[in-house]
Amino acid sequence: MKKIMKAASLGLAGVMAMGTAITGTTQEAYADKVELTLMIQSPVDPWQEELGNMVKEKFPEYDLTLKTWDEGTAEQTIKTAYAADQAIDVVGYWPTYMKKFEGTGIPMDLTKYLEEDEAWKASFGESALEVGTTDEGILAVPVNTSYPLFQINKSIFEEAGIEIPDEMSWDEFTEICAKIKESGKTPLSVQSDWAAWFVRNGLMQCWKDDAELDSFIAGEISFKDERVVKAIENVADLYNNDYVYPGGKEAVTTSADDALSAFVNGDVAIYCNVNGNSANAADKVGDKFEIGVVSWPGMAENDEMNHLLGSAFGYMVMSNTKYPEEAVEVLKYITGDEVQQMVADKGGIVVNQNVTSDDVNYQLYSKDADKIYPDEIINLSSEIFDNIVYNQPSNYLYNGEAAIDELETLREAAIAK
């Protein structure tokens, strides 16, 4: 028995020693390999799987870890990783909102790399890179342009006797909503995350000219200004008049699935969508009814102020990357012609100037791109960003003027900083 135990012990020791040796060899082999972590795939993008496959095929020599990009937690993930000194080498974020990272040292300045590669820089066009540029340099590069639009159920419009417009003023929009409601249908559905688009757009359009808008964006005009209050009240009225599915102010909590399914099932006439996701919604509707595309309604009193909120999604490289050259190489590939053509073929509206598309809807879903104004009041501080993007119009609906007071306090704090 003792001999058997001794033999078994020796055997186990041998296996452990071999295991350790093999592990050591493998680790040495991996030590020579470039390890990159990429957080570039969003589950809501129809091209996410192919994007991952293309990157893996393009860089077989790299040890790539692909993480899912989530809108709600992206910022926290980036900052937590940086605080723990872990690099997410290439990561998706909106270049429009890079001011949120100013002073943190997280994004790497890409200016040098763009200057060295003129063809890459030229692919973004003349002004697209401005959105990701701050006082600290070019911190992120854009890949697509996002802005809101209405997808409408033409049948409901026809049944209610409404002529389908290409564009509409706020008054025309509310008249249409009233008519649709009278016809027994709900005028529009908007998911909770996107409800603030009405407020943000209103806050860009309610001024007499761009100079005044810029003053507001710089924090020089109070949130208590009657034009600001009126813009927010206009949006609140949509909810108070039961124009938004499923009705009442509680409609500010409608989930993405509920908002889309209400439109797909023919319960609502207008679906508030983002241009890049329009093809996806149209696919879900199929041949149930004909869809039209209408521009976001405006509160502007003159053509000059007919701006549209919008942002550019893009990518940045974290400054603590161990492999900056390799990370930029991956960045060039995913923002380059091959990948961006694939994205455009799948319905994405891309920034890359070398990409073409024969799809008629591609033009339709990008028709308002030139209306996008490059800056917004939400960029004044993270607190204002959070308050408007995630808590309006719900804050005003539930708390009334106290919501305006809160915004004003945040503005004063931002100016004081």
Add this chain to the structure above:
Amino acid sequence: MDRKVKKKGVNRKIVLAGFLFMLPAFLIILVTIIIPLLWNIYLSFCEWKGGGTPSFVGLANYIQSFTTKGTRDAIAHSLFIGIISTLVSVFLGVGFALALYRIKGKLSGAARVIFYSPSMIPMTVLGLLFTFIFAASDKGLLNAVLAAMGLESLKHAWLSDRNTVLWVIAFIQGWRSSGTIMMLSYTAMLNIPSSLFESAELEGCGFIKKSRYIILPLIKQTVRLALSMTLVWAFKTYDLVWTMTQGGPANLSMTAPIMMIKTGFSYNQYGYAAAIGIICTVLIGLCIIFGRSVLKGENYEY
């Protein structure tokens, strides 16, 4: 005299061995709890953006915590959820344990699994599940059931109304924790000597009287422990609130943990977030002391 010296020497060796055995656990606690706690206390007196050197700002972060309505509300919401869900979990948990103790036999095993099952479900899954149940539209299960029963007037936007949202979250959190309380209480009940019940039965006591005069007083220490545990769990509720409401709408269900994460990771105010954390820790401690003093009583030995 020699004997005494020898005895002392042996004791020292035993004490030293004891310390050595405790050392690994102490090191883990030091690295994962004590150092982060001290760092958090230090940070709460500083301004720090997540990079660079923190700059000392004294009590500014604490003053900001008490003077900012949003932060005060978030802490108050956490307190509300903590207290209500603790009460719910203790009442449900002890009630379930009494039911188990009463029914015994084969059915008891099945009932134990059923009562304990909420504790086994991940919080995020539970949150999503109840989001569908309490959804405001007609797709919400509860509203659909009420409509089917002809109780249209009771249909409600449960998660969007300031009068209901915190109650709903607190009840779910309490129901979720009740399984653990049940197990702790039930185990304590099983340790009560049967002779005590025999005497009570001879006096003609039914189950309700036995519960009131024998079981509940004897498991009081376990309930006190359970109360502290559930209060800490409930106060820290993050995942349930995040999956159900994300603190909205209009911050109606914003809790201290979500506020801390937003303040730190979205606003880059790590010192302020640390101050909120310290305030919450002190509040939890006070609640535990209060709860335990309410349930204070004689310790029975049997």
